[in-house]
Amino acid sequence: MINKLIAKIQKTNAPIVVGLDPMMKYVPQWIQDKAFAEYGETLEGAAEAIWQYNKGIVDAIYDLVPAVKPQIAMYEQFGIPGLIAFKKTVDYCKEKELVVIGDIKRGDIGSTSEAYAVGHLGKVSVGSNSFYGFDEDFVTVNPYLGSDGVTPFTKVCKEEGKGIFVLVKTSNPSSGEFQDRALDGRPLYELVGEKVKEWGADCMPGEGNYSYVGAVVGATYPEQGKILRELMPNTFILVPGYGAQGGKGADLVHFFNEDGLGAIINSSRGIIAAYQQEKYARFGEQAYAEASRAAVIDMREDIAQALQK
Amino acid sequence: MINKLIAKIQKTNAPIVVGLDPMMKYVPQWIQDKAFAEYGETLEGAAEAIWQYNKGIVDAIYDLVPAVKPQIAMYEQFGIPGLIAFKKTVDYCKEKELVVIGDIKRGDIGSTSEAYAVGHLGKVSVGSNSFYGFDEDFVTVNPYLGSDGVTPFTKVCKEEGKGIFVLVKTSNPSSGEFQDRALDGRPLYELVGEKVKEWGADCMPGEGNYSYVGAVVGATYPEQGKILRELMPNTFILVPGYGAQGGKGADLVHFFNEDGLGAIINSSRGIIAAYQQEKYARFGEQAYAEASRAAVIDMREDIAQALQK
Numbered sequence: 229m230i231n232k233l234i235a236k237i238q239k240t241n242a243p244i245v246v247g248l249d250p251m252m253k254y255v256p257q258w259i260q261d262k263a264f265a266e267y268g269e270t271l272e273g274a275a276e277a278i279w280q281y282n283k284g285i286v287d288a289i290y291d292l293v294p295a296v297k298p299q300i301a302m303y304e305q306f307g308i309p310g311l312i313a314f315k316k317t318v319d320y321c322k323e324k325e326l327v328v329i330g331d332i333k334r335g336d337i338g339s340t341s342e343a344y345a346v347g348h349l350g351k352v353s354v355g356s357n358s359f360y361g362f363d364e365d366f367v368t369v370n371p372y373l374g375s376d377g378v379t380p381f382t383k384v385c386k387e388e389g390k391g392i393f394v395l396v397k398t399s400n401p402s403s404g405e406f407q408d409r410a411l412d413g414r415p416l417y418e419l420v421g422e423k424v425k426e427w428g429a430d431c432m433p434g435e436g437n438y439s440y441v442g443a444v445v446g447a448t449y450p451e452q453g454k455i456l457r458e459l460m461p462n463t464f465i466l467v468p469g470y471g472a473q474g475g476k477g478a479d480l481v482h483f484f485n486e487d488g489l490g491a492i493i494n495s496s497r498g499i500i501a502a503y504q505q506e507k508y509a510r511f512g513e514q515a516y517a518e519a520s521r522a523a524v525i526d527m528r529e530d531i532a533q534a535l536q537k
Numbered sequence: 538m539i540n541k542l543i544a545k546i547q548k549t550n551a552p553i554v555v556g557l558d559p560m561m562k563y564v565p566q567w568i569q570d571k572a573f574a575e576y577g578e579t580l581e582g583a584a585e586a587i588w589q590y591n592k593g594i595v596d597a598i599y600d601l602v603p604a605v606k607p608q609i610a611m612y613e614q615f616g617i618p619g620l621i622a623f624k625k626t627v628d629y630c631k632e633k634e635l636v637v638i639g640d641i642k643r644g645d646i647g648s649t650s651e652a653y654a655v656g657h658l659g660k661v662s663v664g665s666n667s668f669y670g671f672d673e674d675f676v677t678v679n680p681y682l683g684s685d686g687v688t689p690f691t692k693v694c695k696e697e698g699k700g701i702f703v704l705v706k707t708s709n710p711s712s713g714e715f716q717d718r719a720l721d722g723r724p725l726y727e728l729v730g731e732k733v734k735e736w737g738a739d740c741m742p743g744e745g746n747y748s749y750v751g752a753v754v755g756a757t758y759p760e761q762g763k764i765l766r767e768l769m770p771n772t773f774i775l776v777p778g779y780g781a782q783g784g785k786g787a788d789l790v791h792f793f794n795e796d797g798l799g800a801i802i803n804s805s806r807g808i809i810a811a812y813q814q815e816k817y818a819r820f821g822e823q824a825y826a827e828a829s830r831a832a833v834i835d836m837r838e839d840i841a842q843a844l845q846k
Contacts, residue, residue: 251648252662260664269664301649305656306663307670308624312617333645335679337709339560340610347614353561354615355569355578361616370644372681373707374714398682400646405683409728411718416725419718 229365229390230440230464231433233327234489236294242528243489245329245466246289246520247496248317249299250278254501256513259284275309278302281516282317285500286324288517292524295327297466297494318364329466330364333395335377341369342380349392350384366391368444368466371420378427382441386431391440394427396420396456399446399469408452417445417452418459425460438464438490445483447493448474454482457490465491471498471527477534484535493531499523538674538699539749539773540742542636543798545603551837552798554638554775555598555829556805557626558608559587563810565822568593584618587611590825591626594809595633597826601833604636606775606803627673638775639673642704644686650678651689658701659693675700677753677775680729687736691750695740700749703736705729705765708755708778717761726754726761727768734769747773747799754792756802757783763791766799774800780807780836786843793844802840808832 237243252260252274260277267273286296298321303314321328334344346352347361369381369392381392397407397417407417421443428439439462445453447469457465467483470476470493483491502508502523503516511519546552561569561583569586576582595605607630612623630637643653655661656670678690678701690701706716706726716726730752737748748771754762756778766774774792779785779802792800811817811832812825820828 249649251652264664269666271661271663271668271670274661274663299645299649299652301643301645301652301656305652305661305670307656307661307668308617308621310656310670311620315617333643333679334610336608336610336642337707340558340608343560343608343610343614347610347616347619352580352583352614352616354580354583355573357578359580359616361580361614361619370642370679370681372679372704372715373709374711374716376709376711395681398646400682400685402683402685405732406681406720406725406729407683409720409725411715411720411725416715416718416720420715423714 229327230438231436233294233492234436234438236327237489237492240292240294242293243492243531244293244524244527245295245297245492245494246285246293246499246524247297247299247494248282248285248500249302249496250281250500251302252277254497254504255281256516258513271306271309274306275313279313279316283320284517285520286321286326288521289524290324290326292521292528293326295329295492296321297329297331299331299496315362318362327366328364329366329368329393330362332367333370334367335370335373337373338376338380341377345381345384349381349390350388366393368393368395370395371423375423375427382427382431385440389433391442393442393444393466394420394424396424396443397445397449397452399448399473403446418455421456421459424463428463432462437487438462442466444468447479450479450482457482457485461485466494467491468494471495477530480531481534481537488535495527499527538636539747540745542603542801543745543747545636546798546801549601549603551602552801552840553602553833553836554604554606554801554803555594555602555808555833556606556608556640556803557591557594557809558611558805559590559809560611561586563806563813564590565825567822580615580618583615584622588622588625592629593826594829595630595635597830598833599633599635601830601837602635604638604801605630606638606640608640608805624671627671636675637673638675638677638702639671641676642679643676644679644682646682647685647689650686654690654693658690658699659697675702677702677704679704680732684732684736691736691740694749698742700751702751702753702775703729703733705733705752706754706758706761708757708782712755727764730765730768733772737772741771746796747771751775753777756788759788759791766791766794770794775803776800777803780804786839789840790843790846797844804836808836
């Protein structure tokens, strides 16, 4: 799946992943009204609204980008109906040939991580049958529990040809509280980065240069990005925090390798709620999805310019 | 909710939480057969089997223990039907007046943690209505992202009278990989423990001595438990790893305060799959739930003896 992701990045010329994080305040009123008319102001109504909203965006951008990253929390907050909308979104994006990165940030002790891995990337056995639960292509994983929380995911990835991105240095303001603390003389994020390299060492499929054990490093921390890029040369980096969280195109250069690969930049709000920005206000609520398309094209240009320099 | 938990611990004289982590290999064949006869060997069949299995155990133990801790991964692996079984389990346990600790180990950047907090502990707004998603009493939280990943949970706890347990030192073999590394001269778990204390400082409801921001510290690491107990005197500690993972009654003493409170010990497999142990084999598959009851009584005795010393 890492090689499919790379091939799609090269084909679209866009190292971009669109974060499908549908907060209700982003969903145009007309979509909400329609969903509530059918299902009432209920969890089912909310789930229908975010699903229709997602579908509009996916239809408008699927030919431009290699991947999407639905953030499961934004669905999980609406309980079971929300998770059904998550699953519909995953399935629809895969139909559209998009690589789907489930942003689930799971991680637990061994047998429990195995259950998450099976549920999100692999197949679960039921009697003599087996079934995919959520069936994303990649998921994000929290490393706090150490190797035995991570290796159940890599095992399932190997069986299924899928991948993970392990949190190394997150994009949020307080990420440094633990991640930047010097551990035996080096910051924690570097030690986690080294482990990611180690976990990925046997996970290089085919002729590719990149392992299917990737890392998450926030665009908001370009200096750390530079260090981690050098530390983990064969690790693909998922970079959140571009746009609304403050990361700029120029900050992204050091996340890439000399081959122009090695990173994929996420934007969520900046794309999916583009119509709410002054820059794209001309599209209006009705054409929110075209505003998202315009924002993707602008982001692609911003990154291309930064990489040219 | 922390005070309700404490009152129930005192009433039952059992600082015990039963982990409802229903792996299929624990579910008696007759329950599986019945569920598969009705729903086929499908995700729905598996979900029905784990729900009926849970219900049997809860009916047999609800008067003995203050709390249960369903591990969501064991449900999530069966996709949407599994999560419906999780929700049914949560609701049923609450009907039985058990305190429900959702072992979800979520944690993300601010706005995303807020969505998890709302979905698992609080209410989500839909138009002019609001709804509980999963509605556990407590959830477990991963601290890797720092304060802005945790405080959205404490905010919802304050509004709803609920609580969290933050991972500090987990029970698994490789937990030391990052958690034990010396950060600026002190192990990471101590720094996380200090933050837990800080996050909980304003979270002491009523006349109680304990905050509703608790900590997870594995029974498998009694020395670290002793240090953390002293470091966080007002923090309730959720202690996994007793029984099947290797923790013994004698290891637990230092997790408790002088008042005999301050800790609640989890056992999962050791209780719910007791009938598979030689010690309880006399109950047989049919009476698996009575085996669980016997195992709870033995565990209560083991802990009481350890605390007497």
